[in-house]
Amino acid sequence: MPLKESEAIILRTYPLREADLLVTFFTRLEGKVRGVARSAKKSKRRFGGALEPLTYVRAYYEDREGQELTRLDSCDVIESPLANEVSYPRAVALGHVAELLGELLPEREANDAVFRLTLSVLATLSGANVWMPVTYFELWLTRLTGFLPELSECIVCGEALNGSRAFFHALADGLMCPEDKRLASAEMSSDSRSLAAQMFRAPVESFSSTTWAKARASDLRKFLVQTLERHIEKKLVTAAMLEKISS
Numbered sequence: 001m002p003l004k005e006s007e008a009i010i011l012r013t014y015p016l017r018e019a020d021l022l023v024t025f026f027t028r029l030e031g032k033v034r035g036v037a038r039s040a041k042k043s044k045r046r047f048g049g050a051l052e053p054l055t056y057v058r059a060y061y062e063d064r065e066g067q068e069l070t071r072l073d074s075c076d077v078i079e080s081p082l083a084n085e086v087s088y089p090r091a092v093a094l095g096h097v098a099e100l101l102g103e104l105l106p107e108r109e110a111n112d113a114v115f116r117l118t119l120s121v122l123a124t125l126s127g128a129n130v131w132m133p134v135t136y137f138e139l140w141l142t143r144l145t146g147f148l149p150e151l152s153e154c155i156v157c158g159e160a161l162n163g164s165r166a167f168f169h170a171l172a173d174g175l176m177c178p179e180d181k182r183l184a185s186a187e188m189s190s191d192s193r194s195l196a197a198q199m200f201r202a203p204v205e206s207f208s209s210t211t212w213a214k215a216r217a218s219d220l221r222k223f224l225v226q227t228l229e230r231h232i233e234k235k236l237v238t239a240a241m242l243e244k245i246s247s
Ligand SMILES: [Zn+2]
Pocket: 154, 155, 156, 157, 158, 159, 176, 177, 178, 179, 180
């Protein structure tokens, strides 16, 4: 079969046999693809540095008759996350983007909106500035995968939440008014809700002039992570790691 060529974002790699790697990559052409990179640990010419998670590459791969895994022939680096300083918070944030894409994208289903979202968020995820890009990515990814509930009304009584207090719970699919909130609900501040509304109207670059403290929109991120974890029916490893970062 002919060699395919596509822009792609490397999501993760696992050692396979000896020098081979199993690679999950998100192609622009046909979404998430899994393949084998033969002798990847040895061949600098075909892969040199290109298989680090979140590297933006041009990938060349070939599907094989009756085989589930594609053969990843080679990759050219377009942009590497390692070109910038990799602080611990940034490394965890990059891992979070990769884990979310790995868990949420179906295989072989192109999604150009998510591809463009990922590239634009990666471009702002630099140095110590992690909380804004992480929030933006979680918010938009939740929406683009169809898992974001309506945020402007109570899911129980349908009352508008404009200006009033809103609550969320790990087992409830949306926000609730003070009368309908469940026991042990957390509150989502009106600041965070209006921030979400702004993020739906503007590109990520327009928020990158300020560096956020971890506390900013942490309630919104908790809500989004709970929403996504409910749908994938598992805990996100990197969400717990982000939670432990101190600033
Ligand atoms: Zn209500």
